[in-house]
Amino acid sequence: MSIDEGAPRRGGRTRSPQAHQAVLDAAAELLEEIGYQALTIEKIAERSRVAKSTIYRWWRSRADLVMEAYTQRVAERVPDPDAGGLEDDLTAFLGRLYGIAGYPLRARALQGLMAEAQLDPEFARPFREWVESRRAVVLAMLERARERGEVEPGADLEHMTDLVFGPFWYRLLVGHAPLDPAEARAHAARLLDGVRPGGGQSDGSKGDKGRPHTP
The missing domain is CATH 1.10.357.10 (Tetracycline Repressor, domain 2)
Known part of the structure; x- marks a missing residue:
């Protein structure tokens, strides 16, 4: 079961905070493990256990998702x-x-x-x-x-x-x-x-x- 299943939805606009953070964490980890070129939404979905369709609803592009994840990670470091x-x-x-x-x-x-x-x-x-x-x-x-x-x-x-x-x-x-x-x-x-x-x-x-x- 993916992490976002069962959460209430209104046209895909409502985000589960836990699922949102899981996606960002997965994107940041994979970026440093395999690099941007090899990084796909499919791999992020698999790592985060958040449905690929949900990720596509929440971010308009792979670039926006990856840079949001990287921005958060660098601000922490x-x-x-x-x-x-x-x-x-x-x-x-x-x-x-x-x-x-x-x-x-x-x-x-x-x-x-x-x-x-x-x-x-x-x-x-x-x-x-x-x-x-x-x-x-x-x-x-x-x-x-x-x-x-x-x-x-x-x-x-x-x-x-x-x-x-x-x-x-x-x-x-x-x-x-x-x-x-x-x-x-x-x-x-x-x-x-x-x-x-x-x-x-x-x-x-x-x-x-x-x-x-x-x-």
Whole structure:
């Protein structure tokens, strides 16, 4: 018996929370096990024990389902830190982000999603929405810091956000250098040196690698 059988329905619009989460969990697990190209609704239905017809009613495409599942999973692994200081918050965020290096299946899945987004316009839309959701976390972090006076009032926060994610994506996709959580504090400090009020530097910019944060 599938998990959603017996639940009340009104034209397929009512979702069982348990079935909904089971589908998301199955999609996220399979994405990292076999990759997006090999992932099918049939396999998600089998893993989640939710009827395939139900999944098709709840999500308009495989891409939307997979990216909703991945958005949830990444938000759990790399939450929004808010300890009250930008360098510490950014260090924590980067440490978790770089921690993907310790999980080859996760890294391979993310590389595959980026590649798919370049080739499939239907997939590119939900992928960009996911990217924007992660950028929003960093932008909110920077906005809080600007309100506290830790960042120059005129700093370009959109560009700063690009600089946060740039090294991550470049190293993940090109592989020319490792993603090392131990480098998170030094990277955060170098990024912030140019936007602190008065142009002040922190000790972290002198090579303090700080403590790694891993998923």
